Amino acid sequence: MADVFRGLNLLETLKESVERNKLSEVKDAVEDLLISRINLAVVGEPGEEKAALVQSLCGLGPQDGGAPSQNGVTMYSTPQHPDFHLWDLPPVPSAAPFEAESYMDRVKFHRHNVVLMASAQAPAANGVAVFLEALSLQQKTVYFVLLHAGNRAGEERPDQRRRAGLATLAAHGVTEPRVYVVDPSRLDRLDFPSLLQDIQRDLPEVRAHALLLALPAFSSTVVAQKKEAFQALVWAAASLSGGLSAVPVPFVASLADSEIAVRILSRAQASLCVDDASVERLARRQGAEPAKIAGLRTCSLSAEVTKAEVKRRLAAAQSDSSISSRLVGMALPRHARSAGRSFNAMLNALNGAIEEMAADADRIVTAVLAFQK
Structure with missing residues (x-):
């Protein structure tokens, strides 16, 4: 768990903030992890494969439409993730002469945290020009994606397409080119897992966290990553609980603890795709009941996050002091360790709930992937 926080640069910040009695900074850190807007754009020719990629990234089905905007742009979102917007952008024009800056201004290219330049063919010259212009403006999270459904007669193998794409980018002057071959309907296959890993590395940490939590739970690996991210958030909330509740009321979950716990578990429910709406959409996409x-x-x-159930779990955890004092010391500065009981309760109750919900998500993902084979 400490490794997660070293990655997020959060644990030491929390300890320093509590040490200086800056509880507002701790609250801000938790809010940053709970609420962070992310804009993901997909550029390319309209068609079945691009539509399938957009739907896979949002966890939507073919019948789920987006909201048309200006200049051929469509925005997709879901009630479960109101801070995640996916923008379907029109293709880069192939005509000459071409001004990359003009196209980028027209589609508001710069407002997007991540841009996937998706096509069924090798990257085109004007698309490479947009990529190079983005790099010159320090917008580094732009990636070339080759859509490979694997069901077209005579289609090249993924490794052949990847090599051809890399050669095309190198020929157009792209240094250290990267190309990802992606199955638009199966994000667990081919290069999408490595693409997601590179995006997370290239984004600021809070944005990377937001993207991971907003994407559908499309593989057991992603479920595990989401679980780890939520356990990091639980640690932060527990540290906040410990700092606030220096003298916790025995066996009674505090109002502040229960409210933040409900928010965390509601976010986890949506992110792990175990809520009723996500399950229904998933079943509809797969033709399952x-x-x-x-x-x-x-x-x-997993079915419903209620305040009554969360309070029950927090109260039960407050009566259990099984977590070691060493772990309390890792999260809290010395003068706040009298608050260990409140920290224990939040950590035990929420980690237990996250484990159970992630196990549900993993069962669902495993069943769906088996159904797709």
């Missing part, structure tokens, strides 16, 4: 997918859930919080 929603009740059959929903029946894989064993945690009550």
